[in-house]
Amino acid sequence: GDLLMDEHLSPRKLKILAGVDDLQQVKALEMRVDTREISLGNFGVHLPNLRELKLNNSLLVSVRDLGTSLSHLRVLWMARCGLSDLDGISSCSSLKELYVAYNNISDLSQLTWLDHLEVLDLEGNNVEDINQVQYLRLCCKLSHLTVEGNLICLKPNAESAEDPDYNYRAEVKKLIPHLKYLDRIPASQT
Secondary structure, three states: OOOOOOOOOOOHHHHHHOOOOOOOOOOOEEOOOOOOOOOOHHHHHHHOOEOOOOEOOOOOOHHHHHHOOOOOEEEEEEOOOOOOOOOOOOHOOOOEEOOOOOOOOOOOOOHHHHHOOEEOOOOOOOOOHHHHHHHHHHOOOOOOOEOOOOOOHHOOOOOEEEEEEOOOHHHHHHHHOOOOOOOOEEEEOO
């Protein structure tokens, strides 16, 4: 409530939020924020051991609002946050799992910098060109991908007509040969 109303996430506020005296102990944090009202500052500086951050149902203008000090983060949830792009995600360079379902993301190019990414949930976004998926080929550890609820599941791009022979599963598998699961089903099943 009122705790987050002034300037940004100070160490004092983080201690209250996390319920600890020593911020070094914090490995996981869940909160809802509205970055239109409040800056998060570079709060990651105060949480050197933070590995999991859950911001579902927050209002984030940009991933850049998270600051540049979350390079040690392994799992990040930002579902239903109103994100239209992933600019700034490269500062979370250790991410293994990224959950950004139900946003308005259409450009996947920023994900090429995430060398450790294994799990990516893009369900219910705005990916409307199958060629965007080729950026994910560079995430060589990516094994689980969810894209259901995006236009690419129906047709290869916004301009094309729906084609009964179009199979997005086969197309995604071609673009990311090392993928093991697509939409929670083994990727080999087309």
